[in-house]
Amino acid sequence: MARIDELEKRYPTLPRDVIIKWDVFKHGVRDNKDIDEVSYWRPAGHGSYLSYDEDYTIERLKQETPWRFKEGYMLVPDMNIWMKSGLGFPLYRKENSPYTIRVTGTEGKFALYDGEEKVNVDLYRGPQTNFMPGLKTSKGTLAQELIMLWRRCYCIFPVRFCEYFTTGEECKFCNYNHTQEDARRSGLSRHVTINADETAEALKLYGSQLRLLEGQIESGGFAKSETEASVNVRFVDRLSNALPYRTHMKLIGEAMPRKELQRLRDSGLAGIRMAFETIDERLFPIINPGKTKHMSYQGWLEAVQDAVEIFGVGNVAAKTIGGVTMQGPEGYPTWQEARDSHVEGDRWMISHGVYPCMDSLRWAPGSPYSRDPGNRDKYPPSEFFLDCIAAHDKAMEEYGFYEKLNKFLYCGLDCQIRPYVGEVGIIKRAGDFGTWMGEVVPYEQNWMAQFLDSIKQKEMAKV
Numbered sequence: 050m051a052r053i054d055e056l057e058k059r060y061p062t063l064p065r066d067v068i069i070k071w072d073v074f075k076h077g078v079r080d081n082k083d084i085d086e087v088s089y090w091r092p093a094g095h096g097s098y099l100s101y102d103e104d105y106t107i108e109r110l111k112q113e114t115p116w117r118f119k120e121g122y123m124l125v126p127d128m129n130i131w132m133k134s135g136l137g138f139p140l141y142r143k144e145n146s147p148y149t150i151r152v153t154g155t156e157g158k159f160a161l162y163d164g165e166e167k168v169n170v171d172l173y174r175g176p177q178t179n180f181m182p183g184l185k186t187s188k189g190t191l192a193q194e195l196i197m198l199w200r201r202c203y204c205i206f207p208v209r210f211c212e213y214f215t216t217g218e219e220c221k222f223c224n225y226n227h228t229q230e231d232a233r234r235s236g237l238s239r240h241v242t243i244n245a246d247e248t249a250e251a252l253k254l255y256g257s258q259l260r261l262l263e264g265q266i267e268s269g270g271f272a273k274s275e276t277e278a279s280v281n282v283r284f285v286d287r288l289s290n291a292l293p294y295r296t297h298m299k300l301i302g303e304a305m306p307r308k309e310l311q312r313l314r315d316s317g318l319a320g321i322r323m324a325f326e327t328i329d330e331r332l333f334p335i336i337n338p339g340k341t342k343h344m345s346y347q348g349w350l351e352a353v354q355d356a357v358e359i360f361g362v363g364n365v366a367a368k369t370i371g372g373v374t375m376q377g378p379e380g381y382p383t384w385q386e387a388r389d390s391h392v393e394g395d396r397w398m399i400s401h402g403v404y405p406c407m408d409s410l411r412w413a414p415g416s417p418y419s420r421d422p423g424n425r426d427k428y429p430p431s432e433f434f435l436d437c438i439a440a441h442d443k444a445m446e447e448y449g450f451y452e453k454l455n456k457f458l459y460c461g462l463d464c465q466i467r468p469y470v471g472e473v474g475i476i477k478r479a480g481d482f483g484t485w486m487g488e489v490v491p492y493e494q495n496w497m498a499q500f501l502d503s504i505k506q507k508e509m510a511k512v
């Protein structure tokens with residue numbers, strides 16, 4: 050029996066699409082030519098993670114598959130495959146993964162194989178993002194160098210640099226600064242810092258051609274909260290005023306004092322996701338030395354509660370990485386202990402009005418954890434993720450949290466693909482992500498609802 054079917058039997062309360070997402074997310078996929086059919090040409094500036102193999106750099110990808118590079122663009126699969134529920138999963142390469150993605154012969158439709166066995170699921174390529182490559186600011190900078198666009202949502206990195214690397218206090222799983230050097234070696238130059246006014250101009254250019262819905266601001270760690278808040282306030286302020294309408298804007302950042310959170314709220318920020326990485330008190334300072342110096346573990350907990358008071362319940366999230374607490378000599382020796390710690394942290398967050406989400410650990414080349422080959426055997430099984438997801442859903446129901454969520458905090462259009470964002474409750478309630486977002490996004494802007502409808506129509510036409 051295929052792995053997915055076995056897991057489905059063992060987790061009868063979890064939707065099958067959630068099991069598929071997480072088993073493929075956890076295992077990655079083997080590289081093949083068919084992946085290119087679901088890939089994007091991404092401009093320089095794309096994020097760091099391509100693979101679960103710790104030596105898989107952009108440089109290596111370029112050497113092995115030169116056709117995936119052209120004039121500052123890289124062909125990246127990452128975020129463009131979806132199931133009929135509108136749930137997607139990222140495609141990270143892994144050399145020994147059981148999974149492959151294959152073309153089916155029907156335009157836009159793909160199959161998932163576990164070894165040579167076809168998994169019972171239809172996969173679809175999403176509509177392509179139009180990067181509008183000719184758009185330039187008055188200073189001549191391409192808009193795409195300043196803003197990363199996903200269909201109707203955008204992401205901005207005001208500073209592509211993390212101060213913790215300079216002191217050797219980077220988070221143990223992270224290679225943020227290294228990835229820039231890696232990209233540069235492959236001819237993909239990036240701006241380390243960008244100008245807020247010029248970025249607002251670029252947003253205006255995009256926003257004049259396309260109704261934008263949601264944006265996120267993300268950067269590396271800052272040693273000083275005041276500096277971090279000042280940079281972010283400037284961006285939130287300029288971007289909030291760039292368009293004749295407001296997009297929902299959220300920040301992915303660190304804990305900061307209450308007055309800095311208030312400044313961000315006052316400048317137009319709608320929500321915040323604090324990057325805890327783990328909520329485990331013992332391991333937090335070991336995994337996050339720079340973040341701990343920035344603010345103590347207790348300080349992070351207080352800050353996230355301050356954020357709930359300032360931004361409101363449903364507008365504050367805590368990001369964690371599933372599997373990170375098993376790494377290193379100090380990590381949990383069993384996945385069950387790691388799971389119990391994770392679930393306890395999730396429950397604390399939910400009971401305090403914070404929405405916890407979970408990403409999956411990857412060995413980013415150049416990160417401290419990737420340098421220790423022993424860590425590769427300490428990766429949790431799918432059961433870890435599925436147990437955490439089931440417990441998350443239980444707590445969300447218990448505290449009535451699905452009803453309190455701002456749906457843009459994890460926009461169901463594109464942001465849901467990478468972390469766990471509560472898809473069990475969302476699929477149970479709405480059936481699919483297009484319907485879930487329908488309440489806050491009109492149909493003409495809801496690309497997901499249109500996309501899922503087009504799949505249904507094509508299939509009905511065949512019958």
Ligand code: SF4
Pocket residue numbers: 211212213214218219220223224225268269270271339340
């Ligand atoms: S704060 Fe941590 S996770 Fe964020 S960029 Fe710096 S080292 Fe990486």
